[in-house]
Amino acid sequence: MLLWFVIAYWVISVAIGLWAALRVKNTADFAVAGRQLPFYMVTVTVFATWFGSEAVLGIPATFIDGNLRDIVADPFGSAMCLILVGLFFAAPLYRMKLLTIGDFYKRRYGRKVEVLTSLAIVISYLGWVGAQITALGLVFNVVSNDAISIEMGMWIGAVTILIYTFFGGMWAIAITDLVQMVVIVFGLLYIGGEVSSMAGGLNNVAEPAPAAAKFAFCPRLDLKELIAFTAAACTMMLGSIPQQDVFQRVQSAKSERIAVWASVLGGSLYFVFAFIPLFIGYSATLIAPEMVQELMKSDSQMILPQLVLQHMPFLAQVLFFGALLSAIKGCASATLLAPSVSFSENILKPMLPKLTDKQLLLMMRMVTLVFTGFVMIYALNTEATIFGMVESAYQVTLVSAFVPLAFGVYWRRATNQGALVSIAAGVSVWLGTIFLGPEDPFIPAQFAGLLASLAGMIIGSLVPQYAPHNHAIHDELHRGEHAHEALSKAE
Secondary structure, rough: OOHHHHHHHHHHHHHHHHHHHHHHHOOHHHHHHOOEEEEEEEEHHHHHOOOOOOOOHHHHHHHOOOOOOHHHHHHHHHHHHHHHHHHHHHHHHHHHHOHHHHHHHHHHOOOOOOHHHHHHHHHHHHHHHHHHHHHHHHHHHOOOOOOOHHHHHHHHHHHHHHHHHHHHHHHHHHHHHHHHHHHOOOOHHHHHHHHHHHHOOOHHHHHHOOOOOOOOOOOOOHHHOOOOOHHHHHHEEEEEEOOOOHHHHHHHOOOOHHHHHHHHHHHHHHHOOOHHHHHHHHHEEEEEEEEEEEHHHHHHHHHHHHHHHHHHHHHHHHHHHHHHHHHHHHHHHHHHHHHHHHHHHHHHHOOOOOOOHHHHHHHHHHHHHHHHHHHHHHHOOOOOOHHHHHHHHHHHHHOHHHHHHHHHHHOOOHHHHHHHHHHHHHHHHHHHHHHOOOOOOOOOOOHHHHOOOOOHHHHHHHHHOOOOOHHHHHHHHHOOOOOOHHHHHHH
C-alpha cells in the first residue's frame, strides 16, 4: 500500500513539473525562469537547494555516529553559504544580468578562465547529483520491501526527474519546489511530533545528549584539529558559493532586493529545518537502540527510513517518504539542470557562434540528457556515502572557482593572469596533497588548495602582467553593462 502512495505522489509531482514546462519559450525561461520569480518562490527554491538526501539521510547518520562537530560542513557550512550569497554576492551578480556563473568569469577574466571554472563546476555536480540518485534508489528499495532493487530505483528516479527537468528547466523546478516544500515542512514536523511522543518528549531526548558529547561543536585547542575543523566548514560554506544552482536561484528573482533577502531567508530556513531529521535520528537511539546498533554496522543512512517503517503508523510512513522524496527530487532536479546549462552556455556555445536561441535551448536539453547518463555511471560505481559524496563534491570549486569569484567581485586589481595563477595553484596543491601527500595531512587537501588559490590570485595580480587585462571591466560589470543577450531580450 505504501508503495502505491509513493508512486501516486511521484506521478503527480512529475505531472506538475511537465505542466510548468508550458512556460518555457527560450533559454532565459529554461535557465533562470525569465527572472520573474516572486519572493516566496525564490525563498522556496533556495531552501530546496540543500534540502536533499544528505539533509534527511546523510547528516543524521553522521551525527548519530559522532556529534555536532562532525556536521560542521552541513548544515552549518551550507546554510552559511546561502546567507553569504545573499549578503555579499546576490546584489552585484544580479545587477550584472548573467545567464550562468560562468558568464561572470568570461566577462571578468576572459575565455580561458571561463572554460576552466565552468569545467570545475560541472565536474563537482557529479557527486552532488549522484548522492540524490543513490538516495532515490534506497527509498524505492525500502518502500517496495526489496521488490525494487536499489539500482532499479536509481534508474526510475533518474529517468523521471530527467523528464520534467528536460522540458521545464528552472520554471518546472521552481513550481515543483513550492509544492515539495509544503510536503517537506508539514511531513517532517508531523514525524518529529510522533517521534517526540514515542521517546517520551523533547526533554527526554535531549537529556542524555550532553553526556554522550553530542552537542560538542568547537574543536580542541590543537592546531591540527582547528585547521581540520576550519577546512570542513569552508568546503561547503565557500566551495558552494560559485555554483550554478545557487546562482540560478539568485538570477531567477524578479528584483535585486528579492534576490538578496530570499537567499538569506532560504538559508536560515534550511538551517532550522535541517535539525528536525537530526532530532528524529537521535530519537531512534532511544526508541529502537538495537535497530540503530545493527544499522550502524551495515548502513547508518537507513536509520530514519527503518525507524518510520518499523515503529510508526501508516500515515506517518506516507508523510515521511513523501517528505523524503520531495527533498531529494527538488535537490536532484536543480543540480541536474545547473551543470547542463553551464556546460552548454560556457563550453559549447562559444564553439558554435551561429546558434539561434531555439537551437541553444535544444542543446541545453540534450546536455541534460547526457549529464544524467554520466551521473548514473558515477552513482552506480561509487562506494561513498551520501554525506561523503556531497562534501567531496565542493572541494573542486573551493580550490578553483571561489577565489576568482570573490576577488573578481570585490577587488578591482584582480586580473586575468591572477585568476589563471589562482586556479592553477589551487588545483595543483589540492591534487598534489591528495595523491602525493600523507594519508592524514596536517593541512587537509582542500584547505591547502584554497590557501594556494588565494596566494595565486594576489601574487598573480600584483606582479608584472603577461596576459592582457582591462581594469575598467570591473566597474562596467558592477554598473550592469555587458548584460547577457537572452536576459536583455527577456526584459
